[in-house]
C-alpha cells in the first residue's frame with residue numbers, strides 16, 4: 001500500500017514486474033562477477049578477525065593464569081623512582097679489587113652484645129616501637145642480606161670489565177635481585193630510535209652482560225618465573241642493553257671545600273659501587289639521599305637513568321617501565337640495570353611520616369576537607385575513597401611506593417606484612433631508616449665502598465617548624481592503626497637495621513664514624529652557608545635554588561656564602577641544589593640536544609599562549625600529546641615543530 005493506502009500507487013512505485021526481475025538478475029550477476037573477489041576478500045577478513053579475537057581471548061586467559069600465579073606467590077610491583085649510575089670500573093689495582101671480597105659479608109652473630117641490645121631497645125622506644133617486634137624476621141633477613149654479598153659481586157663485575165670492556169656478570173657468584181619490567185603487562189610500546197637522544201657516552205664500546213636480567217622496574221619477579229615469562233614473551237632479551245655500559249670513570253670529584261678533609265676523602269680498600277638503584281620513597285629524606293647520589297655521579301660523569309622528556313619522575317605513580325628512561329630506544333631494550341646493581345631504599349616512622357604527608361599533600365581528596373590530621377583519622381574509615389586520584393598518599397604510602405596494595409582491608413594483615421617484608425628483603429640489599437640518617441649513611445658508605453665525604457649532605461626538603469604539628473599520643477596510635485601495614489614493615493626493618501649495624505660496623509665504630517660525618521657536615525655548613533643553616537623559601541635569594549613548594553608545607557632552602565669560588569662554590573652549590581633543579585641539570589648534561597629541543601618547544605608553547613585561541617589549539621594539543629605520551633614522542637623522533645602563523 002502507498003502512503004495513502006491506494007493499491008494502484010503501490011504497483012507504480014514498485015515498477016513493472018519484468019523490470020524488477022531484471023534488477024535482481026543484474027544484481028546477482030554483478031555480485032557473482034565484478035565484485036566477487038571483494039566479497040571473498042571481505043569474508044576472509046571476517047574469518048581472520050574472528051580467529052584473532054579467539055587467539056586474543058586464549059592469550060589473555062594465559063596471561064591471567066600467570067598473573068594469578070604471581071599473585072598467589074605474592075609477587076609485588078614497585079613504583080620506583082630509579083636512579084642509576086655506572087662506570088667502567090678500571091681505576092683500581094687488582095690487589096684492591098681482591099680485598100673487596102671482605103666487604104660487608106654478613107655473619108650471623110648469636111651472641112648479641114649487651115650494650116647494643118640496650119641501644120636498640122632505646123632507639124626502638126624513641127621510634128615508638130615495641131621491643132622485639134620484627135625480631136622473628138631477623139634470621140630470614142640475615143640469610144637474604146648475606147646472599148647479596150655486595151662486595152663480592154662488585155669485585156666480580158669489575159674484574160670482568162677490565163678485559164677490554166667485555167664482561168660477563170653471570171660469572172659473579174651471587175645473583176642480585178631481579179626485576180623485570182613490563183613483562184607482565186606488555187603494552188606493545190615500541191620506541192623508535194631518537195638518534196639525538198643518545199648521549200655520546202651511550203655510544204662508546206659497551207661491555208656485554210650476557211646473563212644479566214633486566215634489573216630495574218617496579219615489577220618484582222621471582223627468578224624462577226622468569227623462564228615461563230620468557231616463553232610467553234620471547235622478546236624479553238637475554239642481554240643487557242648496551243646503552244648501559246657507557247660512562248667512563250672520570251674520577252675527578254670536586255675538591256672538598258674545607259681543609260682537613262683527608263679522613264673524609266680516604267679511599268676505602270675496596271671497589272666502589274656505581275651500579276645503584278635507589279627506590280625513592282616519599283617524605284623519608286629521600287631527596288637528601290638523591291642529592292648524595294647525584295653529586296657522586298655528577299662529579300664522576302656517571303650516567304643516570306633520567307626520566308624521558310625531562311620529567312621530574314619516572315612517571316610515578318605508574319609502574320616502572322624501561323621506556324620511561326631517556327635514551328632507551330627499542331622495546332627490546334628492557335634491561336635498564338646490570339645484574340650487579342646495588343638496590344637500596346629508605347623508610348621512615350609512619351607516625352612522623354604521616355604528619356609530614358598530611359601537610360604536604362593537604363590538597364588530595366582524602367585530606368582536603370579534614371580540619372586536622374586527627375579529624376581525618378577519626379572519620380577516615382567512612383570517607384576514605386581509595387579510587388580517587390592521589391588518595392594513595394593518605395595510607396600506607398611506604399607499601400604503595402614499594403608496589404604493594406596499600407589498603408589494610410585484607411583479611412590477614414599479618415600475612416600481607418610478612419609477604420611484603422620478605423619481598424623487600426629479596427629485592428633490596430639495604431634498607432635505610434630516616435630517623436637514623438647518619439647511621440644509615442655509614443651503612444650505605446660501607447656497602448657501596450664509598451668514602452665519608454661521598455655521603456655527607458645537608459638536610460633537603462625540610463619543612464619549617466611553622467608547618468609542623470605536635471601529635472598527641474592518641475593521634476599517634478590512630479596513625480599506626482591506619483597505616484598498620486607500613487607500621488609492620490617499618491618495625492621490621494628498624495629492627496634489622498640495628499642488627500646490621502651490629503653485624504657489620506659495630507657500635508663503637510658506628511659512633512666514631514657518625515661523629516666524623518657530623519663534624520664534616522658542620523665544617524661544610526660553615527664554609528658553604530650564609531646563615532649557617534636552612535632558611536624559609538622567602539629568604540632564599542637565588543631563585544634557581546629555591547625548593548619546590550607544595551601543599552600547606554613551607555619547604556626550607558639555603559643561601560650560599562658570598563665570596564665562594566671555583567670548586568668549593570660548585571661543591572657547596574651541589575649540596576644545596578633541590579631535587580627538581582638537579583634532575584633537570586643532569587638531564588641537560590646527559591642529553592644536551594634533547595634538552596635544547598625541549599626548551600625551544602616550551603618557548604614555542606609560551607608563544608602560542610599569546611596567540612588567539614584558534615591558532616593555539618592545534619599546536620598546544622600536539623605539544624601536550626608529545627610530552628605526555630613518551631612512546632609517541634619516541635616513535636616520531638621529534639618535538640613539535642614551530643607552527644607557522646597564518
Ligand SMILES: Nc1ncnc2c1ncn2[C@@H]1O[C@H](COP(=O)(O)OS(=O)(=O)O)[C@@H](OP(=O)(O)O)[C@H]1O
Pocket residue numbers: 281282283284285286287288352356434435437458459460461462463464
Ligand atoms: N638528613 C635528614 N635526616 C632526617 N630527615 C631528613 C633529612 N633530610 C630530609 N629529611 C626529612 O625528610 C622529609 C622529606 O623527605 P623527602 O625528601 O623524601 O620528601 S619528598 O617525598 O621527596 O617530597 C622532610 O621531613 P618533614 O620536614 O617532616 O616534612 C625532611 O625534613
